[in-house]
Amino acid sequence: DPETGAVLRTEGLTKRFGDFTAVDSVDLAVADGEFRSVIGPNGAGKTTLFNCITGALAPTEGGVYFRGEEVTRMAPHERVRRGMGRSFQISTVFGGLSVRENVRLSAQSVAEGAGEISLPRKLFSPTDRFESVERRTDEVLAEIGLENRADEYARTLAHGDRRRLELGLVLATDPDLVLLDEPTAGMGSEETRRTIALVEEVLADRTMLLIEHDIDLVMNVSDTVTVLNRGQVLATDTPERIADDESVQRAYLGG
Ligand code: ADP
Numbered sequence: 001d002p003e004t005g006a007v008l009r010t011e012g013l014t015k016r017f018g019d020f021t022a023v024d025s026v027d028l029a030v031a032d033g034e035f036r037s038v039i040g041p042n043g044a045g046k047t048t049l050f051n052c053i054t055g056a057l058a059p060t061e062g063g064v065y066f067r068g069e070e071v072t073r074m075a076p077h078e079r080v081r082r083g084m085g086r087s088f089q090i091s092t093v094f095g096g097l098s099v100r101e102n103v104r105l106s107a108q109s110v111a112e113g114a115g116e117i118s119l120p121r122k123l124f125s126p127t128d129r130f131e132s133v134e135r136r137t138d139e140v141l142a143e144i145g146l147e148n149r150a151d152e153y154a155r156t157l158a159h160g161d162r163r164r165l166e167l168g169l170v171l172a173t174d175p176d177l178v179l180l181d182e183p184t185a186g187m188g189s190e191e192t193r194r195t196i197a198l199v200e201e202v203l204a205d206r207t208m209l210l211i212e213h214d215i216d217l218v219m220n221v222s223d224t225v226t227v228l229n230r231g232q233v234l235a236t237d238t239p240e241r242i243a244d245d246e247s248v249q250r251a252y253l254g255g
Contacts, residue, residue: 001068007032007177007207008053008084012062015048022048024231025062030177035208037218039242040228041252046211049228050181053209054086055079067176081110085175085206093165095155099146100137102154102165106172107136136172144168144202163195167202178203181211196221215252219243227251 001009006029015023023045030036040046051057053064055076063072071079080086094102111133141147144164149157154165170178183199184192192214199210200221212218218225218239225242227234229251235242242248 001029001065004029005032006030006065007034007067008209009065010049010053010062011065013049013052013059013064014061015045015052015057016060021231023052023059026228026231026233028226028233028236030207030209033205033207035210035221035223036226037210037212037222037224038226038228039212039215039218040234042213044228044251045231046213046228047181048231050179050209050211054084054179077109080173080175083174083176085170085173085178092169093154093162095153097154098151099154099157099165100141100150103140103168103172104133104137106169107133107140110173111136136174140168140172143171159191160194160198163198164202167198171202175206177207177209179209179211182213183210184212184214184217192217215243215248 001007008028008030010026010028013023013026013028014021026049028036028038038046038049048057052059055071055074055078059072063070065071066079066082066084069082071082071084074082076086094105097105111129138147141150144167146161146164146168149161154162157165180199184195187195196217210218210222220239222239224236225239226236227242227245227248234247234251235245237245
């Protein structure tokens with residue numbers, strides 16, 4: 001962002017459902033290389049905020065800026081093409097395709113140039129494109145440690161390896177920003193711990209925006225934590241200071 005140096009910025013971002021305001025004038029700025037977590041009690045507006053950033057929902061007011069460009073009304077796939085790496089739901093892994101084919105499909109989704117209305121992020125000739133997709137596929141398989149499973153059907157992967165593959169699908173798009181919405185939702189404590197460790201291992205050097213309900217989980221991995229409450233930003237600070245903040249504790253207790 002020419003103004004602030006932020007990779008992602010929201011300005012007065014607001015989403016109303018009827019006369020209920022789920023996201024209320026949210027200003028965020030995520031710096032290059034930063035690991036930012038957005039936390040808050042149930043109903044705080046985290047998922048709605050996330051969906052406005054990815055483009056799944058159109059905000060009622062305000063703007064979303066990615067690498068200095070306004071993307072507020074841009075389609076989700078256009079944002080992905082520009083370098084916003086969204087976490088994919090578990091169903092995005094195609095069980096009937098091999099691990100390699102899954103990664104390749106994801107790498108291809110950002111490398112394709114022909115037939116697009118807007119300019120893709122990277123323009124390739126067909127041969128360049130093929131080679132670059134193959135190269136990126138190999139790199140990602142190495143990064144997620146699944147080289148030895150590359151030719152197995154994705155459906156045969158153990159749960160942990162499937163999680164690895166999901167993160168690989170994000171990495172394959174070579175994102176400048178990785179957006180994760182509650183990657184540990186529905187998991188037990190041990191699996192949760194392992195998943196967060198995996199996110200740290202695989203995505204450590206990426207700019208991250210992690211949406212998470214569990215305050216304890218984000219403490220060790222985040223550079224900065226933003227607390228959302230009733231659609232508004234209650235505080236943005238280091239994890240240590242957020243943990244000590246009384247207004248944050250009150251929000252979590254339903255105050
Ligand atoms: P969080 O992710 O922090 O739990 P959400 O963003 O899911 O919060 O929801 C915030 C509030 O907005 C909740 O009160 C929820 O009921 C409401 N909400 C979310 N989506 C819709 C919708 N499509 N229509 C009406 N209300 C919604």
